[in-house]
Amino acid sequence: MxxxxxxxxxxxxxxxxxxxxxxxxxxxxxxxxxxxxxxxxxxxxxxxxxxxxxxxxxxxxxxxxxxxxxxxxxxSSLHAVLRATSEGTNGNDAAVQLIELRRMLETGACELAAARISEDDLAALDVFVGQMRDAHDAGDLERFVDADLAFHDVILHASENAFVAVLFEPLSRVLAERRSETSAVPEIQEHAIAMHQRVASALHSRNPHAAREAMDAHMQQTLDDLRTYVLKS
CATH class of the missing domain: 1.10.10.10 (Winged helix-like DNA-binding domain superfamily/Winged helix DNA-binding domain)
Known part of the structure; x- marks a missing residue:
C-alpha cells in the first residue's frame, strides 16, 4: 500500500x-x-x-x-483534464473548449427539458433570472454567478437524463471559476440576463426546437463575449 x-x-x-x-x-x-x-x-x-x-x-x-x-x-482522465483546465498555462483554449462542451450538452438538455420540465421548475427559472437582474443592479458578482449556475442546473435536471447531470457534476468547480471571470464584465452580465430570459421563455412555450435554438444562441453569445471582453481576440 x-x-x-x-x-x-x-x-x-x-x-x-x-x-x-x-x-x-x-x-x-x-x-x-x-x-x-x-x-x-x-x-x-x-x-x-x-x-x-x-x-x-x-x-x-x-x-x-x-x-x-x-x-x-x-x-482519458477527467480529473487530469480538469486540473489542466483550472491550473494550466493554456487557459484561453480551455475556456473556449469548456463552452464548446457546454454547447454540445446543454442544447440537447434544453431540448429534452422543454417537454419534461415541471411548473415548479419553470417558476424557479423565472426566480433565478430575477436574481441575476437584482445582482447585476447591485453589483453583486457572487450572487449573479450563483443564480446563473442554478438556472442551468434546473434545466440539466429537468431533462430527466441522469447521465447529463452526472457528466456536469465534476465540472462544477471549473464552471463556477469561469463564470466568476466572465461575469465580472457588466456587458457580459447584461447579455447573459437577456439570453437567460430567452431560454426561460422558450421553455415556458414547451417548444423543444425553440428551446434548443435559444440555448444554442446563449452559448454563441457566451463564446462571443468571452472572445471580445476576456480573451480580446
Missing amino acids: ARKSLVGEVADELLDRIISGEFVPGALVPGELELVEHHEVSRMTVREAIKTLTAQNILRVERGRGTFVNPVNRW
Whole structure:
C-alpha cells in the first residue's frame, strides 16, 4: 500500500510539471535515471508512475525513442483534464473548449427539458433570472454567478437524463471559476440576463426546437463575449 501511495505521489508530481508547462505536448519526458534523482525514489516507482500516466493517455511510450507528453485532448482522465483546465498555462483554449462542451450538452438538455420540465421548475427559472437582474443592479458578482449556475442546473435536471447531470457534476468547480471571470464584465452580465430570459421563455412555450435554438444562441453569445471582453481576440 505504501509503494502505491508513493507511485501516486510521483505520478501527481509529474502531472504537475506537465500542467505547469515544464513539459509541453510533444515534449520528451526525462529518462528514468533523471526522474529517479529528481523525485528521490526507486526506478521501479518511476516506472509505475509512468505506467499510471500512460494508462490515462497523458504520456505515450515510443519504443526506442522515449516517453512523450500527449496533448490534453487525448487524455482519458477527467480529473487530469480538469486540473489542466483550472491550473494550466493554456487557459484561453480551455475556456473556449469548456463552452464548446457546454454547447454540445446543454442544447440537447434544453431540448429534452422543454417537454419534461415541471411548473415548479419553470417558476424557479423565472426566480433565478430575477436574481441575476437584482445582482447585476447591485453589483453583486457572487450572487449573479450563483443564480446563473442554478438556472442551468434546473434545466440539466429537468431533462430527466441522469447521465447529463452526472457528466456536469465534476465540472462544477471549473464552471463556477469561469463564470466568476466572465461575469465580472457588466456587458457580459447584461447579455447573459437577456439570453437567460430567452431560454426561460422558450421553455415556458414547451417548444423543444425553440428551446434548443435559444440555448444554442446563449452559448454563441457566451463564446462571443468571452472572445471580445476576456480573451480580446
